[in-house]
Amino acid sequence: MSRKLAVVSLAMLILAGAMGLKTIVTAHGDGSVIMANGAAPAPPTPYRNGAAPAPPTPYRNGAAPAPPTPY
Amino acid sequence: MPGPFALFIWMVGLFCETAVVVCALKKRAFRRYLLLNLYMASAVLSELGRYKILTEYGFASKQYQYFYFYSDAILTIFLYFALCTLYVHVFSEMKAERYVKMGTLLLLAGTALFTYAVVEQSSAKLVTHFVVDLSQNLYFVGLVLTYVLWAAILKLRETRTRLIQLVLSLGVYFSLFAANYAIRNLYPSLSSVFVPLVQVFGLFLPLAWAYAFWRLPEEARLVPARLAVIPR
Numbered sequence: 001m002s003r004k005l006a007v008v009s010l011a012m013l014i015l016a017g018a019m020g021l022k023t024i025v026t027a028h029g030d031g032s033v034i035m036a037n038g039a040a041p042a043p044p045t046p047y048r049n050g051a052a053p054a055p056p057t058p059y060r061n062g063a064a065p066a067p068p069t070p071y
Numbered sequence: 072m073p074g075p076f077a078l079f080i081w082m083v084g085l086f087c088e089t090a091v092v093v094c095a096l097k098k099r100a101f102r103r104y105l106l107l108n109l110y111m112a113s114a115v116l117s118e119l120g121r122y123k124i125l126t127e128y129g130f131a132s133k134q135y136q137y138f139y140f141y142s143d144a145i146l147t148i149f150l151y152f153a154l155c156t157l158y159v160h161v162f163s164e165m166k167a168e169r170y171v172k173m174g175t176l177l178l179l180a181g182t183a184l185f186t187y188a189v190v191e192q193s194s195a196k197l198v199t200h201f202v203v204d205l206s207q208n209l210y211f212v213g214l215v216l217t218y219v220l221w222a223a224i225l226k227l228r229e230t231r232t233r234l235i236q237l238v239l240s241l242g243v244y245f246s247l248f249a250a251n252y253a254i255r256n257l258y259p260s261l262s263s264v265f266v267p268l269v270q271v272f273g274l275f276l277p278l279a280w281a282y283a284f285w286r287l288p289e290e291a292r293l294v295p296a297r298l299a300v301i302p303r
Contacts, residue, residue, distance in 0.1 A: 011178040018211040025211075025249050028256040034207055034248055036139075037146035038114050039084025039273035040121045040130065041073040041085065043136045045129050045203050 072130055080270045085118045087277035094284035100233075105291070106153040111277065113149055115144040122264065140199070144206040151179065151209050154241065156214055159195050160234055161223055178216075214245040232291035233283050240279030247272045 025034070036042045073081070084102060091111040095101045101108050121139055128134040155175040159168050186208050186221065190200045220238055255265035 003170060004173070007174045009176060011174045011181060014212065014215050015178060015181045015185065019208065019217040020214065021249075022208065022211040026197075031142075033140075033203070033253045034210060036269070037150065038088070038118050038121070038145050039081045039093045039270050040118055040125075040139065041077045041081065041130065041270060043130060043139050044134070045140065045199075048290075053098075063186065 072125070076267070076272060080120070080274065083116070084270075084274050084277065085122075087274055087281060088115045088118065090281040091277050091284065094281050098288075099282050100284050100289065104153075104156070106156045107280065108148070110146065110149040110153045111280070112220075114146055114277075117146055118238070137199070140206070141201050144202045146211045147206040148179075148208070151175075151213055154213055154220070157234070157238055157241075158220060160231075161220060161227065161229060161238075178212060179209075182212055183262075212246070213241075214249060217242040217245055219230070224279075228231065230292040230294070232293050233287040233288075233289055235293060236283040236287055237280060240276060244272070244276040244279070247275060 013033065033042055087110050092101070092115065095108045121135070124132075124135050124138050142153055143243075150238055152175070155171060158171045160174075162168070162171060183205060186201060186205045190197060190204050195281065200285065217238065221242055223229075224235060224238060248269065251265050255262045
């Protein structure tokens with residue numbers, strides 16, 4: 001029983017740590033994807049395209065900072 | 072359409088991912104590291120699908136966007152399970168397979184619930200938002216899990232060279248993306264350098280794993296003292 005409880009608490013601890021780390025890394029983020037599987041060029045996330053004009057793809061960004069996400 | 076550099080890196084990536092599966096098959100390690108190889112095989116299929124859709128509909132098309140992010144989420148879940156099988160390998164002598172499986176499912180469910188709780192605030196495109204965010208959250212869970220596994224490898228004085236190489240390369244792979252993302256947001260003026268690097272970093276894992284399967288035999292052992300000296 002104690003082993004099961006240890007697994008549950010470890011899982012929760014890892015989840016809390018991971019989300020804390022994400023908050024730190026993405027604190028000043030532009031909403032673009034952090035990591036993608038494979039070497040294919042990443043398009044902008046689909047849910048960023050609402051009524052507002054879509055920002056340029058990450059590979060065509062100039063030196064200008066990316067706009068914040070609308071959501 | 073992406074530029075020639077992006078296309079070249081993409082094709083090299085596809086070649087490296089195929090090389091991992093071929094090397095594992097050739098060295099008879101496919102079944103031993105089944106989920107790692109299934110992840111790479113599905114990455115190859117996903118790359119081929121992405122290429123077909125990109126050439127058919129274009130880079131900025133909705134089709135490419137949706138296919139890219141949905142396939143990416145599936146691949147991240149595969150990678151998560153592959154990482155958990157590395158835990159099973161490391162803790163095999165402790166007969167902790169049952170607990171690792173339980174923890175794996177619990178953590179996946181917890182991450183999914185957390186992601187849903189965050190994205191339900193957003194009214195538009197809930198499913199797509201959920202899929203992309205789940206993929207990104209699982210990436211961070213994978214990053215933390217890899218470092219925990221690396222600590223366990225040091226503590227347990229694991230000596231299997233191939234296993235150490237697989238875990239260590241996964242840790243470097245995750246860390247490269249996190250560091251790149253953090254740097255390019257801290258210094259937006261350097262984003263023209265750091266954004267294309269994301270694609271190059273995608274090559275690291277298949278290269279490291281192909282090397283691990285091709286050059287390191289399953290029987291190869293490291294001297295524990297060469298990893299770290301931990302007083303007991």
